[in-house]
Amino acid sequence: SFQWLMENNEELEEERNRLRAEKCLYELLRQDIQEGDELWKSCLENGIYVNRRYKFFVIVPQDSERNQEICEFFNKQMSGSSITTAYPLALFEEARVYLICSDETRIELEQKRDRCSKMGADIGIGELCMDISRIRQSYREASRALRSLDKTGKGYPEVEMNAFREAVELGDTLRADVLLEGLFDTIKEVKETAAVCILWDMLRMAELDPELLFEEEKDGLVKSADRWKERIREALSCRKEQERPQQAEAAGGYRKKNIVDVLTYIHEHYLEDNFSVKYMASEFETSVSNLSHFFKKNQGMSISQYVENIKMDRARELLEESDRKVSEIARLLRYGSSTVFIEVFKKQTGMTPGAYREQIRKQDF
Structure with missing residues (x-):
């Protein structure tokens, strides 16, 4: 029991530290920061080195396996030395957002960014800023750069809207507020038709009547954008207050x-x-x-990726510790056929199950 408590306490402490660091990253996108203020101190206390020379944001979509590989490559590029760190922010399901803090030279950082761009990814990169007060501007520039790569011409920010919907459904007010700011930046930049579609959907998500948009709109959408933003923010805040009693009642089984x-x-x-x-x-x-x-x-990682990892760990155990046939292991682990199992195993380990078993037995001898 004591061992179990110790292990769970360590997990809870790691989770707490991760959430504190993530909160700092969200706050950097919600409010201005100055050297020496409370947010500055909080970032440093939670291992986000905003005191380094250069700070900038990068957004990498994950709409393909190729872009996921580029994400991993980029993360290694930006965390390969003790003077550069990439901090991931779980803002979108379909994209990775990174805050980069570095003491490398501007030339070195630009070379690293160029390597990623040349790999073929559509990456949104913000300004390399030495002044910490421009960090929010760097994120806006990264978002704008990514939108400019949209080849559909629709102007509708589907990734951001999906993320906003999820944040509202989950009651994740901090994340929803950051996305709200970004979406209204988009509204001010896209064509009027796209802006109306974006705001219409946001009003529905906030459980406001979207028909109000046409009944009350007089000055043009761009001029009145800040007013609509505050109405949505207030609606989400009221919704959160109404949900709290229900959540408290259900806390035991939630x-x-x-x-x-x-x-x-x-x-x-x-x-x-x-x-x-x-x-x-x-x-x-x-x-x-x-x-x-x-x-x-x-x-x-996704649930399916996690399950695949469990299956591969179990497969390695069975190959090492038993004489079960490959076909039997495939059936036991619920693969459709031996061929599918062999392909997945080879992709994960670089060798077939038979070759893996043979290698392990040679090592034992």
Whole structure:
């Protein structure tokens, strides 16, 4: 029992530190910061080195496997030395947002950014700023740069809108507020038709009547954007206050926010025939979207990726410790066929299950 408590205390402490650091990153996008102020001190206390020479934001979409590889490459590029750190921010499901703090030279940083750009990714990069008070501007520039790469010509920020919807559904007010600011920056820059579509959808998400947009609009959408922003912010705040009593009543049985419960459930049920993310969502009384976002935010990977990792760990154990045939292991781990299992295993380890078993046995001898 003591060992269990110690392990859980360590997990809770790590989670607390991660959440504190993430809160600082969100606050950097919500409010201005000056050297020596409270937010500055909080960032440093939580390991975000805003006192380094250069600070800037980068946004990398994850709409393809290729871009996910570039994300990993970029993260290594920007965290490969003790004087440069990339801080990931879970703002979107479909994109990675990084704050980069570095004491490298401007030339070195620009060379690293260029390497990533040449790999073929559509990356939004903000200004390299020495003045910490311009950090929010760097994020806006990164967002603007990414929007300029939109080849559809629609002007509708689908990634940001999906993230805003999830934040509202989850009651994640800090994240919703950051996204709200960014979306209204977009409204001021896109064509009137796209701006109306964006605001219409935001009003619906905030449970406001979108028809008000046409009844009250007189000065033009861009001029009245700040007024609409405050109305949506107030509506979300009221909604949060109304939900608190219900959440308090249900606190005893509310499991959605407990990552330990989710992980336990996966480890106990991942080999069952009816196991799926949809089935899990119903068990935890939430939506597939909410559960998927919550899991990725906590674990840094999707549920399917996590399950695949568990299966591969189990496969290695069975190959090392038993004489089961590859086909039997594939069936045990619920793969459709031996061929699928072999392909997945090879992709993860760089060798076939048979070659892996042979290598392990040679090492034993």
